[in-house]
Amino acid sequence: MDLDNRSVQVLQLIASTVNISSKEIIEKYDLTRNQLDYALKKINAYLQESDYRKIIRSRNGTFVVDTKVVNSFSGIENSESQLMADEYSFLEEDYRLLVILLLIFSADYLSLYHFSESLEVSKNTIVSDIKKLKKQLKQYKLTIDYSRKNGYYFRGDEETIRGLILVVTDQVIDSIYNHQIFEKYLAIQSKEIETQRKLLRSIEKELQVQYTDNRIQTAPYFLVLLDRRIKNHHYIEKYFGLQAKEIMDTNEYAAVVKVLAGKKMLPKSYTDHLYLCLYILSLKVTDLSNIFSLNKETLRIHIEMFITTLEKNTIIQLNDKERLIENLILHLIPAYYRIRYGLTSDYMLTDIVKNQLDPLFFIVKSSIAPLEVFFEERIPNDEIYLITMFIGAYMQKEKPINLDNTIVKAAVVCPNGIISSKLLENTLDNWFPMIHFSTSLSIRDFYEKEKTLDIQLIFSTTPLKTDLPIIVVGNDLSDMNKTLIVNEVIQLIYKIDSYKLQPDHILSIIKKHLPMNTETEGKIRKELMISYNSIFQIQDQEILTNETKLNLSDLITKESIIILENKLSWSEVLQAATNNLIDRNIVEARYLKHLENQFPEVTPNILLGNKIVIPHTVPENGANELGMCLAKVTQGFMSQGKIYHYVVVISATDKKMHIQPMMQLLKIASDPKIIRCLDNANDKESLLAIIQKFKKI
Template sequence: MDLDNRSVQILQIVASTVKISSKEIMEKYDLTRNQLDYALKKINDYLGENDYRKIIRSRNGSFVVDTKVVDAFSGIMNSESQLKADENSFLDEDHRLLVILLVVFSADYLSLYHFSESLEVSKNTIVSDIKKLKKQLKKHKLTIDYSRKGGYYFRGDEEAIRGLILVVTDQVMDSIYNRLIFEKYLEIQPAEIDAQRKMLRLAEEELQVQYTDNRIQTAPYFLVLLNRRVKNEHFIEQRFGLLAKEIMDTNEYGAIVKVLAGQEMLPKSYTEHLYLCLYILSLKITDLSNIFSLNKDALRTHIETFIAVLEKNTIIQLNDKAQLIENLTLHLTPAYYRIRYGLTSDYTLTDIVKNQLDPLFFIVKSSIAPLEEFFEERIPNDEIYLITMFIGAYMHKEKPINLDNTIVKAAVVCPNGIISSKLLEKTLDNWFPMIHFVSSFSIREFYEKEDMLDVQLIFSTNPLTTELPVIVVGNDLSAMNKTLIVNEVIQLIYKIDSYKLQPDHILSIVKKHLPMTAEAEGKIRKELMISYNSIFQIQDQEILTNETKLNLSDLITKESIIILENELNWLEVLQAATQNLIDREIVEPSYLKHLKEQFPEVTPSILLGNQIVIPHTVPENGALELGMCLAKVKQGFFSQNQTYRYVVVISAIDKKMHIQPMMQLLKIASDPKVIQRLDQAQDKEALLTIIQEFKKA
């Protein structure tokens, strides 16, 4: 059976979107509950006929989707998706708007009649579409205008227009309509794409780099549209100035010009071929074999400084810093061109991922100054989120590699570049201690090295044609998909069906025969999960999420605040604050001894915002529980010719639970108005009132 267009859209959005609800789908597609139920029945019939597990709708209206369905039918990699729109498919409004943007960007003269005929809708619909686009384009400081001589055209900064089209091109590529839009509505010929892809392959050889699979898929389409734009005499303004010389003197610029000239693709305008070179240089790469001409030693030095500031603000020591520095250097090398010259990043993060990252993101952003000093530019938030993802993966205690205890060796295959592949590898590495992950590869690298790999298992975000067992994990390692992935791993490694051993399944049987309270059910589920994970060596660590959701007000309570009236020196203040933790059995007495040895004076490494001193040491020096003590010294104390009034002694027992409280403490330390209010507070209750304002809902 074939699916109708609406069912295709519903299947794609359910497979692509984490935790979307029935209500959201009904609102998005203007459906009644009966219509949605009917569509889901058709979808499940279709999945059943094609040997996929059916989509399950839970009581709260969300959906449980098998990872193989996610991979095959989501918009993540639609160049290989099994859902494709054909020439007879009717575009929905969202994709029709994208077509209008791409056509206005790349065509010469466009009339209302042209849009109406090609998109097969009324002129009134096109007028309405353009009004909607104008509203959306305001945030980019762009608009679409009309003139009798030129038809419809973009008005605004040319760089902003190109940045927008870069994003739109990616959106189209990630849709089921990609072939329909590119071939039918934009009339892009396969020969044009082949020519651009050939050019990029030659650029790879000349630069000794390898672009990611996604870039090789998408970049040629943008380059074809850009070429049309330039032919229609829409040129970039000459804004690079002295910075142009910095790029034009590099070996990379010369190499790309050589390739473009050899393929007869070099624009006549030097600003245009400079823009083209910068775009090619900014494409993601998957290895560090290339040597860019920017000063990598200086970049590494600034990364080291950034990490030192970050460690102070998070009060943790990051693992394997040498490897972290190399991987950040790898990511920030092409990002240098994006950030320094205002090119658009091709990375995208969902709001859900951003919400998970927010506590750590704030601390990373507060520590980013050394990198911004190197780039001599403000680093955009999306780039900081990517750095945050990477840091988050390294914040977990790495399991020691003991090959005697590992059952299989595995590799990770991911087409989305170093950030995504390393994060995926770290996540799986934390989940499965019984597996030794040897490396991560792009799809092309995997096929090139497949015969030489000494592995028994592959984790991939995309289906692969190989004799090795492949577990397709998709690009979203949400909790919703973790159970399915774990089950598949257990079946492959231990040769058993683990479904009937799962805690929820056992609990459902027990509940049929024994009544229990919600509290008892929660405790039993937790113990069953611990036992289940122990049997199969599954770790229950979730990368980047603060599961306990602790706030600063959970750690700084009335019992953990002391107000010191007398005139004291630094070590006396340290003694009083740490004694509070000792008395509450948060730390052992040895903790104080180590603090005094490490910090005989206040040093920059334990200062937040030059206002709050945060002495701390490693958990092995006597930390028993997570805790804090806030000491306010009314008369202040001196150290290193500076006066301080606030000390927060911290006991951290892992690299995760205290991140959100530290974010909130950093916000307090960074806000002079809040510090002034702390100065005015005369008792514990007043201090607590201020601290509780920073509680995250």
């Protein structure tokens, strides 16, 4: 049997979205309860007919989905997904709007009649669609105009238009309508895409780089649309000036021009051929063998300065810094062209991921100055979010590799580039101590090396054709269905179906027979989870977020504030503040000795905003738990010829729990108005009131 379009959409959504509820599906697709029930019946009939397990609706309104269903039906951006809209599927409104945008972008002349005939909707619907698009385009300072001579067309900055179309192209690629939109509505032929893909392969060879799988998949479509726009006489008007000379003098520019000219694909317009070269050079890479014209050693120095500043602001020593620097170089070389020349980022982050990253993002942004000096440009927030994801992957407490205790070896396959693959690898590495993750690979690398890999298991963000056992996980960290992943790992390694042993399932049985309040239920669930994780050696840790959401006010309380009225030395202030932590059993007595040895004077690496001194040392030196002591020295103390009034001694036991409090402390140290408020506070209550204002910001 075949599924109708609505059922295809519902199946895709359930398979690819963790813990989505019936209510969310009903609201997204404007369904009634009966319509959803009918769709689920059709979906389950289809799954059973195709030898898959049925989707089960749980008591809390979410769905229990077998991992094989997730593997087969969640990934849409790859060509191997089993879900695809056929050419007769009726486009839902959101995708119809994308088609209208792409048509206006690439076509020579378009009227209401063209839209109505092509999309098989009324002219009134098209008029309504264009009104909605005009509202959406206001944020880009673009609009859609109409004239009898030109039909419908964009009005606005050409570079902005191209950036928008790059984003829209990626959105279409990720949809079940991708083939339908590109082939049916935009009339893009497969041979056009293959021509552009061969072009990128030739450029890879000439530059000695390897582009990410995603860029090899999506860039050819943008290049086809870009070629159409140039042929329709829409040119870049930006004057690059001295920046143009900078880029045209580079080896990589010469290499790209050589390939484009050799294939007779170099635009005649000077600004457009420069734009095309910059776009190609800005594509993300997974491997970089060539020595680019960018001074890598200078970039390395600025990265090291950035990491030093970041470590000070986070009070964290990052692991494996040499590898971190090399991978940052790999990421920042193509990013240089995006940032330096104002091109659109080739990686879009969801608001959910951004919200999770916010505390660390603020600290990374506050530390980014050395990189901005290298780029000679302000780094956009989207690029800083990417760097934040990257840094977050290295903030894990690394698991010592003991191959005697690992049960299987695994590889991670990810088409999204070095940032996503590192983030995914570290997440899984923390979840599964019994697995040794030997390598991260692109899809191309995997197929080339598959026969030589010494592994028994693959984790991938996209389905693969392989005889090896494979577990498909979500593209975004926030979307990973940990329950499904853990269950399948246990099935593969221990040959046990662990679903009936999971804490939520056991708890549902207990609740049938024993009434309990919310607090009791939470405690029982926590103990069941600890026991479950212990039995199967599962770690319950997150990479960038901490579930307890600690704030600065949770660590700096009335008991952890001291006011020192007398004139004291740095050594005396350090002793008084650290003794507060010792008295509260947050640190051992030896913690003070280590601080005294490390910091006989105040040094730049323990200064926040040049106002707050933050002495700290590694957990191994006597830290028992997370804690802080704020000492206000009324008369100030002198060190290295400078006077300071505030000291916060910090005890950190891991690399995550204190990130949000540190972000809030950094905000205080960076704001002269707040420092003046602290200066005017004469007692603990007043100081505490200022700290309390930073709760959950």
